[in-house]
Amino acid sequence: DGGITQSPKYLFRKEGQNVTLSCEQNLNHDAMYWYRQDPGQGLRLIYYSQIVNDFQKGDIAEGYSVSREKKESFPLTVTSAQKNPTAFYLCASTIARAPNQPQHFGDGTRLSIL
Amino acid sequence: AQSVTQLGSHVSVSEGALVLLRCNYSSSVPPYLFWYVQYPNQGLQLLLKYTSAATLVKGINGFEAEFKKSETSFHLTKPSAHMSDAAEYFCVLTGGGNKLTFGTGTQLKVEL
Numbered sequence: 001d002g003g004i005t006q007s008p009k010y011l012f013r014k015e016g017q018n019v020t021l022s023c024e025q026n027l028n029h030d031a032m033y034w035y036r037q038d039p040g041q042g043l044r045l046i047y048y049s050q051i052v053n054d055f056q057k058g059d060i061a062e063g064y065s066v067s068r069e070k071k072e073s074f075p076l077t078v079t080s081a082q083k084n085p086t087a088f089y090l091c092a093s094t095i096a097r098a099p100n101q102p103q104h105f106g107d108g109t110r111l112s113i114l
Numbered sequence: 115a116q117s118v119t120q121l122g123s124h125v126s127v128s129e130g131a132l133v134l135l136r137c138n139y140s141s142s143v144p145p146y147l148f149w150y151v152q153y154p155n156q157g158l159q160l161l162l163k164y165t166s167a168a169t170l171v172k173g174i175n176g177f178e179a180e181f182k183k184s185e186t187s188f189h190l191t192k193p194s195a196h197m198s199d200a201a202e203y204f205c206v207l208t209g210g211g212n213k214l215t216f217g218t219g220t221q222l223k224v225e226l
Contacts, residue, residue: 004157040123042204042216043158058213090157099208100146100165105157 002027006091006106012114013078013085021076021109023091030096032074033103036060037088046089049074050096078111086112116141116209120217128225133177133192135220137205140186147188148206149179152219158204164188175199200224 004025013019025032031050035043045058049068063082068074074093078085088110092103121136139145146165150158162173169181179190188205205217 006157009155040218042218043214045213048213088155092158100163102148102160102163103158103214105150105159107157108155110155 004091004093004104004106006089006109008109009107011109011111013111014114016080018077018079019111021078021089021091021111023074023076023106024072025074025091025093025104025106026072027093027104028071029093029104030071031094032068033092033094034058034064034066034074034076035090035092037090037108043090046076116145116207116215118205118207118215118217120203120205120220122220123218124221124223126223126225127195129197130194133190133195133199133222135190135203135205135222137179137188137190137217138186139188139205139207141207141209143209146208147179147181148208148214149173149177149188149190150204150206152202152204154201161190161203195222195224197224197226 007022033048034046037043044060046064047066049055065077090108091106094103095101117140119138148163149161152158161177162171164171164181172178177192202219202221204219207215
């Protein structure tokens, strides 16, 4: 079955450490997204990519970085510059430049500070 | 600018009662609207979508929503609530491109 796989499901970060969250999709979608979810705030866009080797900052990109070397993969790195990284992170994908198409979501990664 | 307002961060209904989750939107272009459901520690699942083909949209699990342009609303309903409907529900808007505008979510509680 096609879908989006996020790993790990739970992740712990030490002070000053960078951590990378994995997102892989086999839906043949060009567009991929990273969101951060905090209680009571809905989802906020961190980064998105419409095509391989290209990505754009979302609303809260500071302290995060991404790469898009393959169509199927869009890893997110939470750097030590992100001072409040504790949150639920969701990856999504969809057909590029098709706003009438829904985004498909992974099951998320919960990041906590040690 | 686009925005989505979900009225009521928490809604509680009895099992078997009508579910009504409210969503109002603002968009400068014709909108595409979605309702998603999220169970604890999971991603978002699509319930239904409005893409201008029909104003009354039927989705999965017995949910439906009606697009009312004059009221800029897209409320989600289900005639009879089930315990398994307890979850968080998000109303989502796209008005161009692929970027989504999320409402802040409504937590639905279903009581016996």
